[in-house]
Amino acid sequence: MxxxxxxxxxxxxxxxxxxxxxxxxxxxxxxxxxxxxxxxxxxxxxxxxxxxxxxxxxxxxxxxxxxxxxxxxxxxxxxxxxxxxxxxxxxxxxxxxxxxxxxxxxxxxxxxxxxxxxxxxxxxxxxxxxxxxxxxxxxxxxxxxxxxxxxxxxxxxxxxxxxxxxxxxxxxxxxxxxxxxxxxxxxxxxxxxxxxxxxxxxxxxxxxxxxxxxxxxxxxxxxxxxxxxLSVQLSVLSILWVVVSQIDKLILSGALNLKQFGYYSLAVTVTGVMFTLNIPLNQVLMPRLTALMANKNNAKYVTILIKSVLFSILTFIPLGIFLVVFGTELVWAWTGNEEAAQEASRYISWLAIGNIAVIFMNFAFLLQFTLKNLKKHLIAYALYSAILIPLIFPVIDYYQGEGAAIFWMCHNIIFFILWGGYTFKKYLRNFVNLIFIPALITTSIFSTIVLTNLEYFVSLYSNQRGLTFLSLSFTGISCVGLLLLAALILRQPINSTIKKVSLITEK
Structure with missing residues (x-):
């Protein structure tokens, strides 16, 4: 297919x-x-x-x-x-x-x-x-x-x-x-x-x-x-990933009363849309990249992987910035509950930015997994987990839900920059400098300018839930649509640049 x-x-x-x-x-x-x-x-x-x-x-x-x-x-x-x-x-x-x-x-x-x-x-x-x-x-x-x-x-x-x-x-x-x-x-x-x-x-x-x-x-x-x-390394990684990504929520479920935890869960649900929308891409890529690597079709492997990363940049960067700018308005238009909107907005910005880093980190994992080279990834993630897990307890103890959300953003960004950046540099020659960083910066600047300039447009309907939701939908879809249209117009130079990237496999 x-x-x-x-x-x-x-x-x-x-x-x-x-x-x-x-x-x-x-x-x-x-x-x-x-x-x-x-x-x-x-x-x-x-x-x-x-x-x-x-x-x-x-x-x-x-x-x-x-x-x-x-x-x-x-x-x-x-x-x-x-x-x-x-x-x-x-x-x-x-x-x-x-x-x-x-x-x-x-x-x-x-x-x-x-x-x-x-x-x-x-x-x-x-x-x-x-x-x-x-x-x-x-x-x-x-x-x-x-x-x-x-x-x-x-x-x-x-x-x-x-x-x-x-x-x-x-x-x-x-x-x-x-x-x-x-x-x-x-x-x-x-x-x-x-x-x-x-x-x-x-x-x-x-x-x-x-x-x-x-x-x-x-x-x-x-x-x-x-x-x-074959599953041993992947199993350890899976366990560590679940612990790292969920331990804050598990601790908060006992540290906060159920009402406050309900508001935190609401913020997690809103920002979790990013993970949900990323599932299909991961589901399709895993078997396809595995088969391409087994057949030693490196050129097609690189093309599919890089285009998938670019699609994620053009989709999830504007979505994350949208949640930062309009998180409160979105929850209010969504639930009609002013208290829920105010409480959930305390967490949404931090969780959204952290989620972007997690999504990009998944491509580094896909790269290691399909190349059957998980050993270094496992060691890096184990060290990361060993540092992170003990820190989350005092963070939640002193700073509760908001501290957990900020900590989520910080540790995911740091890990992606250090380990994700290393992985891309090691296995995809020229990818980081020629494609990833320029696309990331350009998309972030464009999305920020477009969305912040549309704040006034959204505020015109701030007293009507239905119109607020429609204006928010128009704003978000317009931003992503413009970026995807630009990518479509520039597909020839993008394809030419992708050809300059080569896959480096372990001997």
Whole structure:
């Protein structure tokens, strides 16, 4: 399937998910209140922490599918290993369920600062454990479909289940009088249904892949041992990434009362749109770059990677600056809650800028991962984590949510400049000086000038939510649109410059 078509389909599904989430979130707050939304925010954090138990294996499986799917014997050998590894996932999911049933009440009593009834909170935590167990089981199946490049199928799947999780979940709250019990029970049911669907899809698509695969003279071996060895470095990186990116939120969920944590979660939701929109690009790039590197097609590898970085610069730099300039207005237009807008705006600017650095850092990781050279990246990230993790505790203790947000921005920018810059310089000759820095500076200056000059235009409608939202939408889309149009007009000189960049691989 053509890369642009794959990305367009995946991006459309992710955009739908983002829009639905943004529409549903203020309605959720109106149904369950700030404390109830704090509980939902905690559930979202747990979903991210669940990646620790994945230990990078899903990413390794996706990569192995991309490498072995064209050879019949290699792919059949891989499937045998896949289902054996999947049994390990099933055992861990069972342990999660047992822990949920055993400790839900005790955990709820000692962790949350809330006026909600203990019995209610305990039930919600138990429902979270059930939901997370089945989401965990779904991970390898989804990764397998990504490796098979079933992007249209996954796009439709995501569209369908996003509709069930969010708009339909809102309907459950409406029918059952804003009952958090009903909401979390419904989410658990959807997680089970999602897992069953993925089981069927992966089975059917893997059978089809075997039928159309040819026999190769040099089949790819995929024993359990080789798969597990391949995933060791990635697993450590995955664990460290989850801890680094989520430990502040986990600590804040216990340090702040649920109402204040709800406002922080609101800011995380707003700025998290950047990560959500970046998912499709990462999903499409991972198997494609892996295959190109395996085939030693360095020129196409460089072209696809650099154009993807440029697309991210032209999209996420203006989006980040937009959130800095219009964060308060956006949350007010979004929720209609003045208090929520003021409280969330204390965090949005810092979180948004930090998120930009994280998105660019992901390209450095992709570079290392597809080149099968994660050792240095692992060492760098381990040192970074060792310095960062002990510091977050006193930061939150003394400066609470705002301190955590500022710290998020600072440490992500520093790490990207030091390690991301080194990675790009080492593996992509001429990329940093000829393309990355000029594009970054030009886009930042242009976006700042355009957005700050449109502040007056937005202020004309500051007393009307609907018009404010429309003016904000026009402002943001115009800025990104102008940048993408400029890139389209300048595509010939851009392509010429990309040809001056060469890939440096390790001997």
């Amino acid at each position: 053509h890369l642009k078509k794959s990305f367009a389909i995946t991006f459309s599904a992710q955009l739908y998910s983002t829009v639905v989430t943004l529409i549903v979130t203020p309605l959720l707050i109106s149904f369950v209140g700030a404390e109830g939304f704090g509980l939902i925010g905690f559930y979202l954090i747990l979903q991210t922490w669940l990646q620790i138990l994945d230990a990078g294996i899903s990413g390794t499986l996706s990569r192995q599918v991309a490498l072995s799917k064209h050879c019949s014997s290699s792919f059949q050998s891989f499937l045998t290993s896949f289902y054996k590894i999947y049994l390990i996932f099933a055992f861990i999911a069972l342990v999660l369920l047992i822990l949920g049933f055993t400790f839900a009440t005790t955990f709820s009593l000692h962790w949350f600062k809330t006026n909600l009834q203990l019995e209610l909170v305990s039930y919600c935590v138990l429902s979270m454990a059930i939901t997370l167990s089945f989401k965990y089981l779904s991970g390898p199946l989804r990764s397998g479909l990504i490796g098979l490049e079933c992007h249209i199928l996954l796009g439709l799947f995501n569209f369908f289940y996003t509709t069930l999780r969010y708009p339909a979940g809102l309907g459950i709250l409406y029918i059952y009088d804003s009952s958090l019990k009903a909401y979390f029970t419904y989410q658990a049911f959807i997680a089970v249904l999602e897992w069953c669907t993925l089981q069927a899809l992966f089975y059917l698509k893997s059978r089809h892949a075997i039928k159309i695969a040819t026999e190769s003279s040099s089949p790819t071996q995929s024993s359990i041992k080789s798969l597990l060895l």
